Every structure is written in C-alpha cells, then in structure tokens.
Amino acid sequence: MKKVLITGATSGLGLEFTRYYGERGYCLHLLGRNNDKLLELKEKYSPLCEVKLWKVDLSIDEQLNHFLNQIENETYEIVINNAGLGDFGPFVKSELNKVEEMVKVNVLALTKIAHVTLQNMVKVNKGYLLNVASMAGFMSGPNMAVYYATKSYVIHLSEALTAELKNENIVVSCLCPGPVDTQFYTRSNLDNSTLFKNLWVADAPTVVMEGIFGLQKRKPINIVGFQNQVIVFASRFVSRKALVRMTQYIQEYRKK
Numbered sequence: 001m002k003k004v005l006i007t008g009a010t011s012g013l014g015l016e017f018t019r020y021y022g023e024r025g026y027c028l029h030l031l032g033r034n035n036d037k038l039l040e041l042k043e044k045y046s047p048l049c050e051v052k053l054w055k056v057d058l059s060i061d062e063q064l065n066h067f068l069n070q071i072e073n074e075t076y077e078i079v080i081n082n083a084g085l086g087d088f089g090p091f092v093k094s095e096l097n098k099v100e101e102m103v104k105v106n107v108l109a110l111t112k113i114a115h116v117t118l119q120n121m122v123k124v125n126k127g128y129l130l131n132v133a134s135m136a137g138f139m140s141g142p143n144m145a146v147y148y149a150t151k152s153y154v155i156h157l158s159e160a161l162t163a164e165l166k167n168e169n170i171v172v173s174c175l176c177p178g179p180v181d182t183q184f185y186t187r188s189n190l191d192n193s194t195l196f197k198n199l200w201v202a203d204a205p206t207v208v209m210e211g212i213f214g215l216q217k218r219k220p221i222n223i224v225g226f227q228n229q230v231i232v233f234a235s236r237f238v239s240r241k242a243l244v245r246m247t248q249y250i251q252e253y254r255k256k
C-alpha cells in the first residue's frame with residue numbers, strides 16, 4: 001500500500017492533504033501536536049485506509065529525533081513537509097522562544113525529515129517530497145523577518161535537492177502559496193497586519209490541489225495563484241530596497 005507522511009496534518013493545509021490522500025486509500029502517517037485532532041482523523045479515515053498517528057512537537061529536539069529514529073526504516077511514497085508557523089511583529093519585540101520554535105520547525109525539522117525520508121526513496125529510486133514554503137520566501141519581510149527568512153531557506157533547499165536528484169526517479173517540489181485562509185492567520189498574529197487585506201486570500205483546498213498537481217507535474221517551484229506569480233515575477237525587476245519597502249507597506253500594522 002502506498003504510504004504518505006504528512007506533517008502539520010491537524011490543521012489548515014495539512015487537513016486537506018490528509019483528506020486528499022485518505023480518500024484515495026493511501027496509508028496515512030499523520031504528524032501533529034493536537035492529540036484530539038489526531039484521534040479524530042484516525043476515526044474518520046480508518047474505514048478508508050490504514051492510519052498511523054505521530055504526536056510530535058517538532059520544536060523539541062528529543063521528540064523530533066525519537067520520531068526520526070522510528071521512521072528510519074519506513075519507505076514513503078510521498079512526504080508532505082508542511083508543518084510550520086509564523087509570527088507577525090517587529091523582530092526586537094518578538095519572544096526569543098517563538099523565534100527559536102519557528103527556526104526549529106520551519107527549517108531544522110523540515111530539513112531532518114527530508115534527509116531521513118529521502119534515504120529510503122533513493123534506495124528504491126522512487127518518491128515524492130513536497131516542501132511547503134511560501135511566496136514570502138522570495139523576499140525579505142519587515143515585521144515578519146524570521147518567517148520570511150525560514151521560507152527563503154526552504155525554497156533554496158528544495159531547488160538544490162531537485163538539481164541533486166535530477167537523475168533519480170524522485171520528485172522534489174516546493175509549494176509557495178500566498179495568504180491562505182487557515183488558522184495560520186490568527187496563530188501568527190496576522191490580525192495586526194494589513195497583509196490579508198491587501199492580497200488575494202486562497203482557500204486551503206485550492207492550494208492543496210495546486211500543490212498535488214505541481215508534485216505530479218514535477219514542478220520544482222510552485223507559486224499558487226496568478227496574482228502571486230505576477231508579484232514574484234515582477235519582483236525581479238525592482239531593486240531589493242524597493243522590494244523590502246513594498247513588502248513592508250503591504251503588511252504594515254493595521255491602523256485600529
């Protein structure tokens with residue numbers, strides 16, 4: 001049976017990835033922190049497919065490493081490296097533990113999961129790895145500096161892996177959505193920002209279908225939505241200074 005690992009399966013995009021693969025009978029390995037939600041997913045999809053739950057906090061080294069040891073011998077057909085978090089607000093006012101959590105989940109855990117799961121994909125010369133970044137990764141983001149930087153890392157890592165694995169039957173695709181209507185908005189304090197007012201906000205099912213399409217079509221970088229594609233393309237023709245100012249303007253503090 002084809003096996004898929006989905007991180008951040010308990011909310012937003014991860015829930016939709018779970019629905020897509022669960023309805024198609026894949027063996028689901030679902031990772032998240034929210035135990036009630038994980039159990040709910042098991043109950044929902046068990047009649048359709050095999051479900052294994054991983055209650056793991058990816059920001060805690062021991063939990064991440066224990067999980068990686070446990071999956072060392074698993075050969076996944078598909079890995080959706082989706083778990084992630086943001087934090088809106090000035091860098092100097094941000095809490096250091098939140099900064100650390102962001103770097104650990106968005107960068108370190110994603111990298112380690114890719115490293116471990118790709119080993120077995122290479123052995124069988126088959127597999128799909130989808131890393132969820134963001135269009136934020138194409139620019140620097142004042143008031144969300146660390147988040148943008150982490151997503152930039154994910155784009156660069158993914159692109160390099162695509163090149164390294166170009167002679168293998170392994171696909172690495174990087175999904176880069178703009179704003180999406182999920183819990184990310186409130187969890188990242190984006191209600192203090194004008195970002196979601198100024199840009200097109202996609203729904204999770206649309207983004208996930210686009211991500212799966214991009215994976216099947218072997219798209220190394222997959223920017224979701226025409227508006228976002230235009231912004232990323234146009235950003236190549238303005239100075240870095242102007243681009244930072246524009247980003248700052250688009251996601252400034254909301255005037256209450």
Ligand SMILES: NC(=O)c1ccc[n+]([C@@H]2O[C@H](COP(=O)([O-])OP(=O)(O)OC[C@H]3O[C@@H](n4cnc5c(N)ncnc54)[C@H](OP(=O)(O)O)[C@@H]3O)[C@@H](O)[C@H]2O)c1
Nearest residue numbers: 008010011012013032033034058084134179180182183184
């Ligand atoms: N929504 C947007 O506007 C947007 C735009 C571009 C890119 N993205 C990216 O899309 C991905 C999914 O985000 P989303 O919009 O679906 O947000 P979401 O609804 O907040 O879901 C985030 C998921 O990540 C998991 N997660 C967060 N921290 C974790 C940790 N320490 N350990 C384990 N799991 C953790 C959460 O698990 P629990 O709920 O169990 O804690 C949850 O399942 C993220 O990488 C995000 O950066 C989102």
